[in-house]
Amino acid sequence: MKKLMVMMMMMVVMVVVSEASMVQQTCKETPNFSLCVSLLDSDPRGSSADTSGLALILVDKIKGLATKTLNEINSLYKKRPELKGALYECSRRYKAILNADVPEAIEAISKGVPKFGEDGVIDAGVEASACERGFNGKSPLTSLTKSMQNISNVTRAIVRMLL
Template identity: 50%
Template sequence: MTKMNPLALAIILCTMVSSHCIIIHPKSNANLIQQTCKQTPNYANCIHYLKSDPRSSDADVTGLALIMVDIIKSKANTALNKINQLIKGSHDQKEALNSCAGRYRAILVADVPKSVAALKQGDPKFAEDGANDVAIEATTCENGFKGKSPISDENIDMHDVAVITAAIVKQLL
């Protein structure tokens, strides 16, 4: 029987342990995502949003909440860009669009930064309040139109993401 160099043996063992951990870790985090999303009002969308972000593979619940706040920010920017384009055009609902623009700017300059800071500082109640504010802003925007809103899809998406975010943050309380 040949003797193995202790350094080579250590490298082999570390490699085996490391590769084993890599295999186990995503499974355990997939469980965290599933458990977290089961406590939200829209399991399927929650899973979709979180699994589509690579940061979720090693995030804790706070990290998952931060991912959702980033999704709020992205959707708010998209909605605000669409609103601004509609305002520039000859649209007959400029007053309602201007009101919505103000609401989406408030999401971006107040609710998102407040939620991020609260989550990073370990004060989830303010993050939950911020997410609930976002849902209210989107609903209020939608209700401000006489007839069909030209941004219904964006408002509905924003509301849905916000309530999922609030439900995730609530798990931290």
């Protein structure tokens, strides 16, 4: 009986180690290992996900960050009326991330067509960069924009593993 319990505990430890190593191994292939691990470890689905699942978790992170950024843009309309034009363009771009890029990436990855998923992820980073440029160096969104670019780059690397 004792041997059986020891064997079962060893199997549990092996499963936990292999799950952790899946995230670690996958993140080693991305441009930002620590960001990748941080994002995937913060989601309970990460410990049991395959590569497609990890990519979908990161697409969810893109969606969450785009929503947060859009809320910040809406808040800035009242605080910084002099930035109305640039904020409007950013709002339009972040809505495109939420309404086009994220759904495209989710559908493509879920259906096993990662190339189109990669396109959606790349476009999220492009939209964030274009938003940032609209402020001509005086953006109140720089930290959110850089986060979107970094998450998009990590996500793209994982989606490329599916090609």
